[in-house]
Each structure stands twice: as structure tokens, then as C-alpha cells.
Amino acid sequence: MIDKPHDYCGIFGIYDHDDAALLSYYGLHALQHRGQESAGIVTTYFDEKKNRHSMPMHKDFGLVLSVYDDPKIFENELKGRSAIGHNRYSTSGSSKNPANIQPFRVHYRNGNLAIGHNGNLSNARTLRERFRDEGVLFQSTSDTELILHLISHSREENQMDQIMDALSQIEGAYCLVILTDDKLIAVRDPNGFRPLALGMIDGSYTVASETCAFDIIGAKYIRDVEPGEVVIIDREASDKQEPKSLRLEPKAGTNSSQCIFEYVYFSRPDSKIFGEMVDKIRRNLGKQLAKEHPLNEVVKSSTEDRRPIVISVPDSSNTAAIGYAHENQKAGFDCKYDIGLIRNHYVGRTFISPGQKSREQKVRTKFNTVKGVIEGRPVIIVDDSIVRGTTSRYLVDMIRDANPLEIHFLVSSPPITHPCFYGMDFPSPEELIANKFDRDVEAIAKEIGVDSLRYLSADGLVAAVKEANDSPLDYCTACFTGKYPVPVDFGVEKEENEIV
Structure with a gap:
């Protein structure tokens, strides 16, 4: 959903x-x-x-x-x-x-x-x-x-x-x-x-x-x-x-090819995988995102009474958003991490609202905005990834209805451009928004309705993970780079051979 x-x-x-x-x-x-x-x-x-x-x-x-x-x-x-x-x-x-x-x-x-x-x-x-x-x-x-x-x-x-x-x-x-x-x-x-x-x-x-x-x-x-x-x-x-x-x-x-997306999104933040706590890695991703895209280069109309707020798309991007906000504060930029989106944890995967089957309505059953936090302020949304971009668009529309001054979208991973053959289910390449717009970040920003969009670089992603985890093992980044570490039978059909 x-x-x-x-x-x-x-x-x-x-x-x-x-x-x-x-x-x-x-x-x-x-x-x-x-x-x-x-x-x-x-x-x-x-x-x-x-x-x-x-x-x-x-x-x-x-x-x-x-x-x-x-x-x-x-x-x-x-x-x-x-x-x-x-x-x-x-x-x-x-x-x-x-x-x-x-x-x-x-x-x-x-x-x-x-x-x-x-x-x-x-x-x-x-x-x-x-x-x-x-x-x-x-x-x-x-x-x-x-x-x-x-x-x-x-x-x-x-x-x-x-x-x-x-x-x-x-x-x-x-x-x-x-x-x-x-x-x-x-x-x-x-x-x-x-x-x-x-x-x-x-x-x-x-x-x-x-x-x-x-x-x-x-x-x-x-x-x-x-x-x-x-x-x-x-x-x-x-x-x-x-x-x-x-x-x-x-x-x-x-070589060793630990899935880097486990740190970005899949694993719970309270888990230790590949020798390091997920929460620690995600905070480091947020810090690296702040180094590549500092607040003063993102927000255009910040004033003393319109302090920028950093919000996450709960729950997987919470710690990356905290890391981004703290690193900017450490650098002397005035911003605040706040809760701008509330997630409804009591909606099951099969939930369909009566009389309404649209994706937009499904998103609204999952999330709601805290208007008093967002109204009149520059808003920096931190999310862990963008896949098709449909949910991002609906979330941005909801936030826009709360009358923010600006909306900027920052992603704590690079654009997803390739399918995974090692145990993750991504849409087909043509459905990925980064491919649909040929990696044109400005075009993607316009599609999801934000004032600006910024991604963490592929090199920055690996550097941030390795800085927080000194494991000598390497990581798989195929979904971002197309570099598959183990040969793949590209003719495999998911319908005939289910991945588990």
C-alpha cells in the first residue's frame, strides 16, 4: 500500500x-x-x-x-x-x-x-x-x-x-x-x-x-x-x-556484498545487523545528507520567526531526519527536528476504506499532518527512499494543505534505478520514478510537487555506512548503481519463480 x-x-x-x-x-x-x-x-x-x-x-x-x-x-x-x-x-x-x-x-x-x-x-x-x-x-x-x-x-x-x-x-x-x-x-x-x-x-x-x-x-x-x-x-x-x-x-x-538497503530501510532501527546498530547507521546517513546538502543551500526564506523544521516520513526515516537536523545545528544553522506527520499504526496491509479505493485515500489512512507544526514554516521532509513517487506526491499534497512556507524533500539514499535480484521486491525499471524522468532531479521534484529535491550520493551512502561500521566487508549497491556483484539470470520470471 x-x-x-x-x-x-x-x-x-x-x-x-x-x-x-x-x-x-x-x-x-x-x-x-x-x-x-x-x-x-x-x-x-x-x-x-x-x-x-x-x-x-x-x-x-x-x-x-x-x-x-x-x-x-x-x-x-x-x-x-x-x-x-x-x-x-x-x-x-x-x-x-x-x-x-x-x-x-x-x-x-x-x-x-x-x-x-x-x-x-x-x-x-x-x-x-x-x-x-x-x-x-x-x-x-x-x-x-x-x-x-x-x-x-x-x-x-x-x-x-x-x-x-x-x-x-x-x-x-x-x-x-x-x-x-x-x-x-x-x-x-x-x-x-x-x-x-x-x-x-x-x-x-x-x-x-x-x-x-x-x-x-x-x-x-x-x-x-x-x-x-x-x-x-x-x-x-x-x-x-x-x-x-x-x-x-x-x-x-x-566479494562480500552485504545489502546496503537493509540499513537504509528494511531492518528495524533497534536491530544490530552486519555488526552495527541500524539506528547508528541511519543517523550517520542523515549527517552525510547534511554535509552534502546543508540547510543554508536548501531553504530560501528562513527568518527568525519562521524557523525551518525537519520532519520525517515515519517510521523508517525517523533517525535519518534526526541526524540531518543535528548535523545542521552542529554547523550553526537554525533548524528544529519536529513531528509533522503522524502515522496510524492500526491500519493493516489489506485495509480499504469504505467506498474509496484510491491510492491517495490509502495514504491518508496511514498518515496525517500536524498543521500547527507545519503552518508558515519552511519544511524539510527527510525520507529514506523514493520508488514510484506516488506516495511522496500524496504526502506532499497533504503537507501543502497545512500551508507551509516552502517544502523541500531530502532522501537519505541515491535514486533507485535498477531492480534487485537478491531478495528485495522493486517495481519494474520503467515504473521507477528516477528512470521515468531519466534521473532529472528537477523534473522529479516537479512531479512530486516540492520546491526542491535532493538525494544522498552513492559515494556518500557507502562512505557514511563505512564510517559508522568499520567492517572490512563490502556492500551491494546494485539498486542504485546497476553493478550486480553476483551474476544474475535476467530471464527469470517472478510469477514462475517466486522470490522469498
Whole structure:
């Protein structure tokens, strides 16, 4: 509903805990922002009556709170001391297919296996065509199913060897949680596109897409799962408090490629990803934005009684706006960070107002202006990104109705010009406003109705992130620069091969 890119999924896992399913529920709730169309949890336990391992599962369309609104799910259904969970966002063509809801669970010659996936396999079409030629039947349109087929078709005898064999054949961006009858396995692709963290609670290991999932359950963050690392948590690792690790090698000629957009927009500000707090990075983006576009070069009619105000588009740009305002104040420019837009947090993704289905009305159900803050003042709107520009236009119209003196729009990232093939859902290139107007910033400013528009430069974005995070690893900026760090099969169709 709001004109932003979508991340595809959030994943969570926990090994050997009395409340494995319940903690997974809370973890998924904290990761709800990463996927809001469906949720699922799988647990594992040894069924003494049947004398075999069992993997109960509960998943459905909807938010975590609605999918698990019956306490009996945890009391009677999701038994077991180990679990994995998944929040999903999908492409529109496959969002109504229940077969695509994760985690996926199978039973094959080596026992039970369940998997949750965040990312996108860039060689999925090639793998799918290979399996089709071999007569394999598919139950879903998700590329996650390909990983299960690779495991089950492996000629290796040992289950862990089968999993490693499968992982050696996939390419692209992926973080995985894999649950077997006796193991929890966490995997991060060799380029490290997506974040994945390792934590501990009550002596039990847990993994999650973001550390905010640890905070909600009181778990302690230990470290990030490293790019190319396969973390194996079993009884021996649990007893020794030392998980085993195996390694995947990156594709020749590629380097680490952590998604920089995780810092710009996707991750929660209270999470620690790629070794640094998101809030700290976003403040630094705001500071860099102030260095490139200081207040005195933006506002034209500031006076003592018409002090410029800096406002954010809540909630993802809040800390960048604070950083921009503080850096300008530090430089001696008179401005104030204030709350000019109020977000309604009680509007669901599927909300449609009675008798009105327009995008403008949908935006108005999400946001409202604080007219007393805006009226008669120069207003600097700080947002994290502009995609199609439609929501930006409606927001500007709302702010214009509050009678500001000027409206300036500053973006804490560069223009988005290219699609993502590593686990984000962007519109097609021709729908991106930066492409539509051939990167003409003045034309884009006119289209969204502001007095001026300014973006953070691509070099400034990387510099700001690296200044705040001294990690030696590199970042992927493909959506801004078109430089894809890992080869992509550009013929892939989202409808046929759903990204998760």
C-alpha cells in the first residue's frame, strides 16, 4: 500500500528449549516487518507412541498474531524442543497459493527436514529447468523448494553431506534455517547479502534475521553468522556450548556484498545487523545528507520567526531526519527536528476504506499532518527512499494543505534505478520514478510537487555506512548503481519463480 520496496522474509530458529514454539512465535512477531502475508512454525520431537521423529507444523496466511491466536496451538500442536519459523512476503502472482507458505517440510529417505528461506536464488531458473527435464513435480512456485529437491536428489549418504552438496549448487542471496530430526542448521550465502545473527537464551542457541527477535525473548546476541558459514547446532554443540561451522566458497570473482538497503530501510532501527546498530547507521546517513546538502543551500526564506523544521516520513526515516537536523545545528544553522506527520499504526496491509479505493485515500489512512507544526514554516521532509513517487506526491499534497512556507524533500539514499535480484521486491525499471524522468532531479521534484529535491550520493551512502561500521566487508549497491556483484539470470520470471 505504501510505495516502498519489500523485503521477502524473516526467519527464526531455536534449538533445545522447553518453549521452542512459543519463543519462535515471539521472534516472528518482532520480525513482522520483513514479511506480512503469512507465517509458519515447524517443531520437531520424538514421538514415543509411534517410535519415530515427528515434525508438527502450523502455518497460514496473515500476521503472526492472527495465525497463532489460539493458545492450544502451542499447548497441543507444536510440540518439541527445537523449532524454525518464517514470515513471508511474496510476489503478487503467488501470494494466494498456500503451497508457498513457509517453512517447507518434507519426509525423505534420511528422515524429516524443514526449511525457511530469506533471499533469492539467482540460478533458480536453470535449476528448475534441470529438475523439470528429470520429471520432478513441483508443489510450489518458490525457489526454496529447489533446495529441498537438491538435498533429496544428492548421491551423498550422510544427511549433512547431502545438505552441503545442495548448498554448493545454489547461487545468489540466501539465509536459511534448516531443521532436521536432531539438528538446527543456519546458513548465510558466501556473499553475505542478507543478515543473520546467532544468539543464546537459557543455554539454548537461537538464530534470527535481526537481533530485535532476540530482544523480545530476552536472548543474548553472540555474533553474526558469517558470509558463507554453515552453523550446525546439535546435542554435542549444545552441551559444549560451541556450534560447529562449515564453509561455502564464494563464486569466483565475487566479494562480500552485504545489502546496503537493509540499513537504509528494511531492518528495524533497534536491530544490530552486519555488526552495527541500524539506528547508528541511519543517523550517520542523515549527517552525510547534511554535509552534502546543508540547510543554508536548501531553504530560501528562513527568518527568525519562521524557523525551518525537519520532519520525517515515519517510521523508517525517523533517525535519518534526526541526524540531518543535528548535523545542521552542529554547523550553526537554525533548524528544529519536529513531528509533522503522524502515522496510524492500526491500519493493516489489506485495509480499504469504505467506498474509496484510491491510492491517495490509502495514504491518508496511514498518515496525517500536524498543521500547527507545519503552518508558515519552511519544511524539510527527510525520507529514506523514493520508488514510484506516488506516495511522496500524496504526502506532499497533504503537507501543502497545512500551508507551509516552502517544502523541500531530502532522501537519505541515491535514486533507485535498477531492480534487485537478491531478495528485495522493486517495481519494474520503467515504473521507477528516477528512470521515468531519466534521473532529472528537477523534473522529479516537479512531479512530486516540492520546491526542491535532493538525494544522498552513492559515494556518500557507502562512505557514511563505512564510517559508522568499520567492517572490512563490502556492500551491494546494485539498486542504485546497476553493478550486480553476483551474476544474475535476467530471464527469470517472478510469477514462475517466486522470490522469498
